[in-house]
Amino acid sequence: MNPLLSIPDTPFQTPPFSQIKNEHFLPAIKELITSAKAEIAVITEQKEPASFANTIEALERSGQLLDRASSVFFNLNSAETSDELQAIARDVSPLLSEFSNDILLNEQLFERVKAAFDTTDQETLSAEQQMLLNKSYKGFVRNGALLNDDQKAQLREIDIRLSKLSLEFGEHVLAETNRYAMVLENESDLAGLPAHAKEMAAQTAKEKGHEGKWVITLDYPSYVPFMTYADNRELRKELSLAFSSKGFKGDELDNQEIVKQIVRLRNERARLLGYETHAHFVLEERMAESPEKVMNFLDEIQKYGKPGAERDVQEVAAYAKKIDGLTDLQRWDFGYYSEKLKKEKYTIDDELLKPYFKLENVVDGVFKTANKLFGLNFKENTEIDTYHPDVTVYEVTDADGKEVAIFYADFFPRAGKRAGAWMTSFAGQYKDENGDHRPLISNVCNFTKSTATTPSLLTFNEVTTLFHEFGHGLHGMLANGTYESLSGTSVYWDFVELPSQILENWCYEKECLDLFARHYETGEAIPEELIQKIKDSANFMEGYQTMRQLGFGKLDMAWHGQDNSEVEDVAAFEKAILEENSVLPSVDGTNMSCSFSHIFQGGYSAGYYSYKWAEVLDADAFAYFQEAGIFNKEIADKFKENVLSAGGSEHPMTLYKRFRGQEPDVKALLKRAGLLEA
Numbered sequence: 001m002n003p004l005l006s007i008p009d010t011p012f013q014t015p016p017f018s019q020i021k022n023e024h025f026l027p028a029i030k031e032l033i034t035s036a037k038a039e040i041a042v043i044t045e046q047k048e049p050a051s052f053a054n055t056i057e058a059l060e061r062s063g064q065l066l067d068r069a070s071s072v073f074f075n076l077n078s079a080e081t082s083d084e085l086q087a088i089a090r091d092v093s094p095l096l097s098e099f100s101n102d103i104l105l106n107e108q109l110f111e112r113v114k115a116a117f118d119t120t121d122q123e124t125l126s127a128e129q130q131m132l133l134n135k136s137y138k139g140f141v142r143n144g145a146l147l148n149d150d151q152k153a154q155l156r157e158i159d160i161r162l163s164k165l166s167l168e169f170g171e172h173v174l175a176e177t178n179r180y181a182m183v184l185e186n187e188s189d190l191a192g193l194p195a196h197a198k199e200m201a202a203q204t205a206k207e208k209g210h211e212g213k214w215v216i217t218l219d220y221p222s223y224v225p226f227m228t229y230a231d232n233r234e235l236r237k238e239l240s241l242a243f244s245s246k247g248f249k250g251d252e253l254d255n256q257e258i259v260k261q262i263v264r265l266r267n268e269r270a271r272l273l274g275y276e277t278h279a280h281f282v283l284e285e286r287m288a289e290s291p292e293k294v295m296n297f298l299d300e301i302q303k304y305g306k307p308g309a310e311r312d313v314q315e316v317a318a319y320a321k322k323i324d325g326l327t328d329l330q331r332w333d334f335g336y337y338s339e340k341l342k343k344e345k346y347t348i349d350d351e352l353l354k355p356y357f358k359l360e361n362v363v364d365g366v367f368k369t370a371n372k373l374f375g376l377n378f379k380e381n382t383e384i385d386t387y388h389p390d391v392t393v394y395e396v397t398d399a400d401g402k403e404v405a406i407f408y409a410d411f412f413p414r415a416g417k418r419a420g421a422w423m424t425s426f427a428g429q430y431k432d433e434n435g436d437h438r439p440l441i442s443n444v445c446n447f448t449k450s451t452a453t454t455p456s457l458l459t460f461n462e463v464t465t466l467f468h469e470f471g472h473g474l475h476g477m478l479a480n481g482t483y484e485s486l487s488g489t490s491v492y493w494d495f496v497e498l499p500s501q502i503l504e505n506w507c508y509e510k511e512c513l514d515l516f517a518r519h520y521e522t523g524e525a526i527p528e529e530l531i532q533k534i535k536d537s538a539n540f541m542e543g544y545q546t547m548r549q550l551g552f553g554k555l556d557m558a559w560h561g562q563d564n565s566e567v568e569d570v571a572a573f574e575k576a577i578l579e580e581n582s583v584l585p586s587v588d589g590t591n592m593s594c595s596f597s598h599i600f601q602g603g604y605s606a607g608y609y610s611y612k613w614a615e616v617l618d619a620d621a622f623a624y625f626q627e628a629g630i631f632n633k634e635i636a637d638k639f640k641e642n643v644l645s646a647g648g649s650e651h652p653m654t655l656y657k658r659f660r661g662q663e664p665d666v667k668a669l670l671k672r673a674g675l676l677e678a
Contacts, residue, residue, distance in 0.1 A: 004024050004069040005028055005031060005069075012384070013427070013440075014406055015385065016385050022084050025088050028069050029092055029095060032066035035065065037099075042058075043109065050111075051116055052133060055113060056116050056132060059109070070096060073085075079387070079388070079444050080387050085416075090164070093163045094160050096163075097163040100143075104144065105143070105144055105155070110140045113140055114140075117134075120133060127649060131486055132485070135486070142285075162269075165261055166600065167601075169255055169601050170418070170597060173255070173597055173601070175253050176246040181204075181216070182215065182238065183210050184201070184214040184235075187214070192231035192232075193226065193229050193230055194350075196354075198214065201222065202214055218242060220413075220446055221446055226239055229339065230336070237330070240587075241332075244592070245594075248595070255594040255595070255600070256570045256571075256591075259559075262600055263560070266560065266605065268565075277291070277560060277561050278560040278605065279294075282560070287492050291557060291561040291606075294553075295557060298550050302550055304675040306543075306581075307543070308544075308675045309583045310543070316329060316337050316341060319337055320333060328585075330584070342537055346536055346540070348533040350459040350461075353459070355520055358457055359411065359455065360455070361520070362463055365517070369503075369506055369512055373636040374478065376398060379395050380394055381395050388414070393406060393407070393408050393409075394407040396477055405429075405438050405441050406438075407442070409443055410442065412446065413447075420446065423442065423444075423473050423500075425439055425442065429476075429479035429481065429484065431482045436480075439477060439487075441476040443466075443472075464507050468500045471501065471502060471503030472499060474644055475488055475647075479644075487647045487648075490647055491648040491652060492648070493610050494610035495656075497610060497613075498621065499643060501615055504618075505618065506630060508534060509630050513531055543675060549612055550612065551582060552608050553611070554580075555577050556598075556606060559605075570591065616664050620660065620665050621656075621660060621664075639659055642656075643655060
C-alpha cells in the first residue's frame, strides 16, 4: 500500500515518514494527478450554471492529496535529498508543471470560472471569498486562458523547460558546494579560528576520510567562521573565490547558459501573456505593483545607503592599514577586518556572545516569546514520525489547550540538505464541513552541531535567523482562513517577510533576551552591558549591508525588468549592474548570478527587493510595539488578527493599515539603520 495515496491515519495526520520509500513518489504523484483530473472533470461536466460554490470553491478543494504528496516530496528533496530523489525530481517536476497547465489551459473549466466571475455579485461575498474569486479568475488569465491554441502550446513548452532548468540550476549549485573541500594539514593554517570552528573542521575532515587533518567547506557554518576569523589571507582568498565562483567555471556544473535561458524564457512567457517584461508580470501581484515603483524604492534607500557604505569601507580599510599595513582591502578581507574592528569598537564578538546562546535555550526563548505575545505552548512529541533523527517535533496549543499546529524543527547541516534556512509546510490550514484542519509547519536551518565537548552554540546572527524563520513559522501556525490557497504564508511575496523580519527585533531587547540568554556553563544571565553592546553594534556596517542587499535587488530587476535576449556575457552584464552599487573592488572569475538560487531556483525572481521592502514594514510595525511595550497584548492581538491569522484573505496594504492605522514609512527603516544622518 502506497502511504502517499490517502490522508495518513497518524496523530494529527502527519506524514508517516518511516513508511514512505523513494519508490512510492512517482507512482503516487502519477495516480494523484489522475484523481485530481477526475475531480476537475466533475466540475466541468456538471449541468448547473457556474457559481462561486460549485466552481470556484470546488476548484479550491480539488487535488488536496496531490498537494500533500508533492509537499512531502519537495520538502525531502530540499532537506534530505539523494541522487535517487534528485532523479525522481527530474521526472516529477515536468509532470506537475504539465498538470498545472492542464488545469489552467482547460477551456471548459475556464469558461465556468469566467461565468462564475462574471455573474457573481461580489457584494454578497466575504472579503476572503472575493479574494478567492478574483485570484482564481486572474490565475487562469495570468497563465494563458485567453491565449489561442498555438500560444497555449507555446506556454506549456516554456513552463516545462523552465521547471527543468530551475532544477538543474539548483543541482549544479549543490554539487559545486559539495565537491569543494579545503583540506588543511597544518594547524597553523587555522590560526585565528575559534576552538569550536577548529573542532568542527576536524570533525568534517574525519567524516570526509581525512582523519588527523582539518576540512573547510562552502557550507555556511564552515565558510562564515573561516572568512571571519582565519588569519591566513591567502586561504581566505582561495575560499572566497571558490564560494563566489559556484556555477561559473565553464565545466559541467556551469550555470551561465542556464541563467540566459531562464531569463529569456521568462521574458518570452511574460510577453506571450501581454506583459512588457517578466518583472511587470510578477509585480502585478505584489504590494510594489510595478518595476518603476521598485526601482524608485531602491533608489530612495540608496541615497542614504551609499554614503553610509562608503564610510563603512573607508573605516575598515583604514583599520586594516593601521593594524596590518594592508593597502588593498579586498572582498576576502572585509569580514575579517570588520569583525576585528567591531570587537575593538564594541568589545563584542560572536565568541563572547555564543556561550549565552546554546541552541536549546534559544529554541526555548523563541517559544517563550510566542507564548508571551500570542499565548502559544510547545510540547515535544517523540511519537510523531520524522524523516531524519535530527528532527524534533512539537505539538503547538493555545492558552485554552486547543490544537494550533504541529511544528517540525530541523536545525543541523548534512550532506543531503541544501544550505541556508527556510520555513515550509507539509500541510496547510483550511476549514471545511469537517472543521478546522490545522497546519504541519517546519523550520529548516543549518546551525553548527554540538561536538563531544561543546553544545551547539549560536552566533548572534544565527539567533536572529532562528527567530526569523520562526516568524514565518508563526505565520503558518496561526493561519485562520477558510481556503488553503489564501491561508498562512500564501500572501504577496513582498508581504511574506514581515512576520519573519519583525520577530528578529525581539532579539535586541533585554526583556526578551532575559527569557533565554544564559551562559551554557554557569547558567548566569547575559550581562546588561553585553545587551547594550548588541544594540550599539546592531547598525555596525549597516551602510555596507544595505548596499549589498540593494545590489542583489537591482541585479534581479536588471535580469527581469527588461528584454535581455541579446545578452551574451553573463559576467559583463552583472558587472555593469553591480558596479554602481559596489563599494569594494570586483573580482575576476567570480559571479553572483550563477549561484543566485533565490531568483533562479527559488521564487524570488523580480522579487528580491522584497527583503528591503519588508524591512520597512517590520521597522514601522516594531516601532508601534515599542511605543506600547514589546510584549503589549493589545498590539500583539492586532498583529495576530490582521497579519498572522489573516494570511492572503485581503490585500496586504488593507491588512497592514488595519493593524498599524497608517501606511508604512520608509523613514522608520532608515532611522533604525542609523542611515538618516548619512
